[in-house]
Amino acid sequence: MLDEYATTLTFIALGAIFAYSFYAVLIAGQLSLGQAGFAALSAFAGAYLAPSPTDVGDVPALLIAVAIGMSVGALAAVVLGLPTMHLRGVFLAIATLGFAEAVRVVLTNQEWTGGAQGLGVPRVLTVGMAWLALGLVAYWFWRMGRSRYGRALEAIREDELAARAMGIDVGRHRLAAFVTAGAVAGLYGVLYAYYVRLIAPDDFDFVAAVEGLVTAVVGGSTMFLGPILGSGFQTIVPEIQRAVGVEAGWIRPFLASLLLLVVILFLPGGLASLIRRRTRLPAGAADDARADAGEGPGRGLAGRHHPAAGEPVVSLSGLGKEYGGVHAVRGVDLEIRAGEVVGLIGPNGAGKTTLVNMISGLVPPSSGTATVLGSTIGRTPVHRIAAAGVSRTFQHSKLFNRLSALENVLVGAHLVSRPTFLRRLLWLPSARRDERAALRQAVRCLDRVGLADRAAARAEALSYGDQRRLEIARALASDPSLLILDEPAAGMNHVEAARLSELITSLARDGLTILFIEHNVGMVLQTCTRVVVLNFGEVIASGAPGEIAADPAVIEAYLGSDEDDAGSAGSGATAAGRDAAPPDAVTNLTPGAAGTLDTPDTTPRNPT
Amino acid sequence: MQQLLNGIFIGSIYALFAIGFTLVFGILDRLNLAHPAVFAASAFVGIELVERGGLSLWAALPIVFVFGAVLGLAIERLAFRPLKGRADAHFAGLISSIALAGMFIALLQWRYGPDTRRFPTGSFPDTRFEIAGAQVTLVQVVILAVSLALMVGLTYMVTRTRLGRGMRAVAENPTAARVLGVNVDRVTAITFAISSALGAVAGVLFAINVNTAQLGMGAAIELKGLAVIIVGGMGSLPGALIGGLLLGLAEVFAVQYIGSSWIDVIAFGLLFVILLLRPQGLLGARKVREV
Numbered sequence: 001m002l003d004e005y006a007t008t009l010t011f012i013a014l015g016a017i018f019a020y021s022f023y024a025v026l027i028a029g030q031l032s033l034g035q036a037g038f039a040a041l042s043a044f045a046g047a048y049l050a051p052s053p054t055d056v057g058d059v060p061a062l063l064i065a066v067a068i069g070m071s072v073g074a075l076a077a078v079v080l081g082l083p084t085m086h087l088r089g090v091f092l093a094i095a096t097l098g099f100a101e102a103v104r105v106v107l108t109n110q111e112w113t114g115g116a117q118g119l120g121v122p123r124v125l126t127v128g129m130a131w132l133a134l135g136l137v138a139y140w141f142w143r144m145g146r147s148r149y150g151r152a153l154e155a156i157r158e159d160e161l162a163a164r165a166m167g168i169d170v171g172r173h174r175l176a177a178f179v180t181a182g183a184v185a186g187l188y189g190v191l192y193a194y195y196v197r198l199i200a201p202d203d204f205d206f207v208a209a210v211e212g213l214v215t216a217v218v219g220g221s222t223m224f225l226g227p228i229l230g231s232g233f234q235t236i237v238p239e240i241q242r243a244v245g246v247e248a249g250w251i252r253p254f255l256a257s258l259l260l261l262v263v264i265l266f267l268p269g270g271l272a273s274l275i276r277r278r279t280r281l282p283a284g285a286a287d288d289a290r291a292d293a294g295e296g297p298g299r300g301l302a303g304r305h306h307p308a309a310g311e312p313v314v315s316l317s318g319l320g321k322e323y324g325g326v327h328a329v330r331g332v333d334l335e336i337r338a339g340e341v342v343g344l345i346g347p348n349g350a351g352k353t354t355l356v357n358m359i360s361g362l363v364p365p366s367s368g369t370a371t372v373l374g375s376t377i378g379r380t381p382v383h384r385i386a387a388a389g390v391s392r393t394f395q396h397s398k399l400f401n402r403l404s405a406l407e408n409v410l411v412g413a414h415l416v417s418r419p420t421f422l423r424r425l426l427w428l429p430s431a432r433r434d435e436r437a438a439l440r441q442a443v444r445c446l447d448r449v450g451l452a453d454r455a456a457a458r459a460e461a462l463s464y465g466d467q468r469r470l471e472i473a474r475a476l477a478s479d480p481s482l483l484i485l486d487e488p489a490a491g492m493n494h495v496e497a498a499r500l501s502e503l504i505t506s507l508a509r510d511g512l513t514i515l516f517i518e519h520n521v522g523m524v525l526q527t528c529t530r531v532v533v534l535n536f537g538e539v540i541a542s543g544a545p546g547e548i549a550a551d552p553a554v555i556e557a558y559l560g561s562d563e564d565d566a567g568s569a570g571s572g573a574t575a576a577g578r579d580a581a582p583p584d585a586v587t588n589l590t591p592g593a594a595g596t597l598d599t600p601d602t603t604p605r606n607p608t
Numbered sequence: 609m610q611q612l613l614n615g616i617f618i619g620s621i622y623a624l625f626a627i628g629f630t631l632v633f634g635i636l637d638r639l640n641l642a643h644p645a646v647f648a649a650s651a652f653v654g655i656e657l658v659e660r661g662g663l664s665l666w667a668a669l670p671i672v673f674v675f676g677a678v679l680g681l682a683i684e685r686l687a688f689r690p691l692k693g694r695a696d697a698h699f700a701g702l703i704s705s706i707a708l709a710g711m712f713i714a715l716l717q718w719r720y721g722p723d724t725r726r727f728p729t730g731s732f733p734d735t736r737f738e739i740a741g742a743q744v745t746l747v748q749v750v751i752l753a754v755s756l757a758l759m760v761g762l763t764y765m766v767t768r769t770r771l772g773r774g775m776r777a778v779a780e781n782p783t784a785a786r787v788l789g790v791n792v793d794r795v796t797a798i799t800f801a802i803s804s805a806l807g808a809v810a811g812v813l814f815a816i817n818v819n820t821a822q823l824g825m826g827a828a829i830e831l832k833g834l835a836v837i838i839v840g841g842m843g844s845l846p847g848a849l850i851g852g853l854l855l856g857l858a859e860v861f862a863v864q865y866i867g868s869s870w871i872d873v874i875a876f877g878l879l880f881v882i883l884l885l886r887p888q889g890l891l892g893a894r895k896v897r898e899v
Contacts (some may be wrong), residue, residue: 091842401695
């Protein structure tokens with residue numbers, strides 16, 4: 001029974017292993033076609049260098065060849081990966097394809113490979129061994145899925161920039177994924193060689209690479225069972241056609257291609273999307289989190305050292321950024337001390353976001369110096385700044401859209417959670433403990449912004465206001481010393497904005513230093529201990545909210561110099577919660593007056 | 609001199625093929641891997657038009673152009689439009705176009721069988737010229753002329769006409785283009801049609817040049833097309849032209865001086881170096897990432 005299908009089953013296993021080598025990088029959003037080259041190098045190196053099965057026995061010979069092949073594949077991936085990891089999308093695909101083609105031609109022109117005739121290899125692999133190997137590979141990716149490392153890769157796929165801002169070293173993770181792909185492709189190459197009896201460089205050509213990619217994508221590149229399903233599909237469809245008597249010739253490839261088209265068009269996420277993905281929220285995690293609330297970082301999380309109140313967190317001196325002659329930010333001197341809540345306001349185009357991008361390390365300054373939590377801005381990569389304790393949200397939400405709300409926040413906890421992948425492979429209980437600790441932290445953060453009941457929803461399915469709050473939860477999860485919010489209330493209705501204001505106040509009470517950009521001036525004046533006003537890239541005022549609201553330069557920047565206009569625009573909003581505000585203070589400034597299209601301030605105010 | 613001319617002739621076909629490839633990529637940011645299948649299909653159709661329809665070689669070209677355009681519309685409708693708005697549209701588009709290419713090739717096999725086909729004897733005029741001691745056939749001159757004319761026409765269309773302006777607007781920002789009244793779906797469909805029409809003509813010219821058409825001819829040129837558009841700069845039309853000519857010349861000279869088995873290593877070695885030093889290609893513009 002099994003013998004009858006042994007060949008088919010073996011090819012399903014081999015195809016699936018090759019597809020896993022594509023899956024390994026697709027999960028991190030990388031498109032590579034170099035796996036054919038890795039497989040070719042490994043197949044020939046393994047078959048050529050390993051001792052003959054007649055000398056050492058079948059299994060030892062195969063194992064030695066596998067070890068050689070996987071090392072060769074991984075090594076080739078490092079060599080190819082180091083210079084190409086900065087390439088994205090199609091560019092990476094074509095560069096790696098170029099590598100694979102070059103490997104194929106070089107191998108064809110070598111004596112020891114037998115050239116185009118190929119190299120004879122004894123058949124050692126049995127269907128059982130093939131499936132055992134497949135099982136191990138699948139196990140690897142299964143355990144990777146819910147580890148910190150696996151989540152980081154998914155985060156990179158969804159939004160690389162946001163992943164960096166969460167403290168993920170994107171370069172290292174991408175290279176690690178690529179090397180995994182190299183090793184798995186190497187495994188495939190060797191197993192293939194020890195099954196088909198004769199290998200030729202043309203077995204690993206462009207068509208083979210595309211076949212591997214197609215298998216991985218058809219199966220589903222976001223779920224670990226995908227490659228197996230894909231390989232089963234790709235191998236069985238022709239077999240079934242043969243079994244039911246479809247003639248050879250054009251009909252079989254036509255139907256196979258048609259089915260492929262149907263799957264890709266109607267099953268986004270591949271065949272694996274037919275399997276319901278379970279969004280895990282172990283019973284008790286939420287309760288644990290509530291019990292923990294207020295205790296600071298929970299057990300199993302890396303402790304963070306926060307600066308004591310009053311210590312400098314951010315010091316900028318003469319900081320400037322120029323874009324082709326346009327000074328977006330010019331000569332900004334600013335010091336933020338621990339425990340402060342600083343509001344950054346100014347008309348659109350004043351350079352607020354640029355300033356914040358420099359502070360969080362996303363944009364290098366073109367002049368001046370800046371130190372943030374002990375890191376020098378400009379030379380320090382974004383993830384290091386994040387590791388120093390800076391966490392941020394973005395003006396336009398940059399969530400990991402296809403991940404659940406909970407997973408988004410778990411990625412946010414990257415810096416405070418411990419790596420769990422290798423321990424998960426061995427089922428160590430400590431890995432489970434650490435995962436639960438991270439989970440508790442995530443649930444706590446979700447709870448804090450009021451999203452606990454939406455934990456299982458995909459980020460892209462949330463309402464706009466919920467997405468903004470999810471971003472804040474994600475930023476909080478890293479237990480930051482400095483939290484930067486870029487227009488958190490934009491697009492929120494007045495109820496949501498009021499709740500946000502309360503949240504910020506309560507975070508500040510916990511000792512968090514907060515820097516936030518907001519157009520809702522009423523909200524800024526209510527929540528901040530200090531307000532910094534930026535106009536045309538320069539700081540025009542800085543001080544307590546009361547002083548700022550009365551500052552003529554600020555009023556002029558927002559409304560122009562006509563005093564009468566300023567008075568009428570500001571009337572009715574004079575008593576914005578701060579008793580200290582002078583009678584003629586402008587506390588709610590019509591944003592439209594500065595030539596912007598921002599939503600008007602609708603925060604409820606309580607006249608006192 | 610002979611080698612130089614041969615390189616230019618074959619290079620102009622590569623360029624024509626690559627321009628179709630890069631047009632879709634530059635404007636729509638999609639890699640259409642069914643393009644090589646169009647290339648192969650049109651070669652077979654061209655041969656049939658001459659063989660059974662009794663048309664002259666040159667009368668067949670406009671018909672093939674239209675045939676290619678129709679295939680392009682089909683590709684857009686079947687493989688790309690259904691993916692609109694999907695997060696994985698990039699990967700899915702690659703795969704769906706591969707699937708459609710597989711269907712095209714299967715249909716070709718159904719109609720023409722698996723064997724190599726040639727133009728009937730006597731379809732080519734015998735006229736030859738001598739330029740600086742090198743032999744040139746009329747056919748080769750026409751290949752070059754047709755390629756250049758199509759490329760000039762395309763450049764004119766993209767830079768000067770209303771349609772071309774729509775294309776550039778879509779390339780810049782599809783949403784903004786739609787808001788400003790550009791019919792994005794129509795521009796997309798037309799882009800695919802033009803791209804495939806150029807690929808189709810390239811296919812016939814290639815078949816004329818070597819007097820064979822094979823089912824696998826598309827796969828063979830696919831890699832070269834990818835190399836050309838990378839070297840020239842993704843989405844850059846003049847870049848694809850220069851890249852195509854460079855590749856044609858490099859191949860011809862490599863065969864003569866290094867040996868035919870190493871051609872691909874040179875092509876891809878060059879490709880690799882360019883990707884590392886200038887990822888945006890020779891004439892491509894670097895896209896700035898926004899925060």
